[in-house]
Amino acid sequence: MTGAAAGGAPPAGAGAGAGPGRDPGLQPERTRLAWRRTTLACAVTAVLAVRQAVRGPGTAPEVAGCAFIVLLWLAFLGVAHRRIRALAAPRPPVLGERAALGATACVLALAVFAVAVLL
Amino acid sequence: MIDFAKDLRLWFSPQRVRDEGETPDYRFSLANERTFLAWIRxxxxxxGGGFAVDQFLPDLRWGVRVGMALALLAVGAACALRAVNHWVRCERAMRRGEDLPVSRFPVVLSLGVGLVAVAMVLVVLLGWTDRP
Structure with a gap:
């Protein structure tokens, strides 16, 4: 994570009006919002998943399924939150592989859960 | 397939990516990250479409409904795997100063989504529902 900050090239073509702490293209800002959008999309899918899990009066497996989905969403939120905090730096480090794999794992877990509930 | 195995190893050994080439301008990496997030979405x-097909089309026959939902879920899972794979490959290409990888996946995905849409139209037109 620190390698990018230490050996990073200076931002090429940074506008004359750009201060040292601000990217004129607002790239960290846009990336932060992209994480927010993705968390929102994850929330919508999680709500659908909970709706799928709970169809009866609330038996033990249904409650467990709900808890699993909520934990998944919280995990995604945690990944996004950590990344958003890292993006607050003037020259943010490259996205870590763990965060990328974590986000992917959440989506895959949702898909596997869906298949398990369907069949 | 061998290439894919190599990429798979890269997913879990970040050092191998970092050791190669030079760190690109951070804005390129951020753009790559946003592309990754767009694929994740x-x-x-x-x-979500897979869940929706099962929940909001209760009149469809069980086989059609579950088949359609499973197709959407499978494409979604493939899309997530491809997102992280493409991100790693792009990051590596940028470090090495190579061209960005090209891919057939967008075409396959578009055709798949198109097929599901056409299948839905046919199902509705032909009336393969349980409702008389």
Whole structure:
């Protein structure tokens, strides 16, 4: 994570009006919002998943399924939150592989859960 | 397939990516990250579509409904895997100063989504529902 900050090239073509702490293209800002959008999309899918899990009066497996989905969403939120905090730096480090794999794992877990509930 | 195995190893050994080439301008990496997130959202939308088909089309026959939902879920899972794979490959290409990888996946995904849409139209037109 620190390698990018230490050996990073200076931002090429940074506008004359750009201060040292601000990217004129607002790239960290846009990336932060992209994480927010993705968390929102994850929330919508999680709500659908909970709706799928709970169809009866609330038996033990249904409650467990709900808890699993909520934990998944919280995990995604945690990944996004950590990344958003890292993006607050003037020259943010490259996205870590763990965060990328974590986000992917959440989506895959949702898909596997869906298949398990369907069949 | 061998290439894919190599990429798979890269997913879990970040050092191997970092050791190669030079660190690109951070803005390129951020753009790559946003592309990754856009693919993840696509995957989430497809998985959500799988849930929606099962929940909001109760009149469809069981086989049609579950088949359609499973197709959407499978495409969604493939999309998520492809997102992280493409991200790693792009990051590596940028470090090495190579061209960005090209891919057939967008075409396959578009055709798949198109097929599901056409199948839905046919199902509705032909009336393969349980409702008389």
């Amino acid at each position: 696509t995957a989430l939308a497809l998985v």
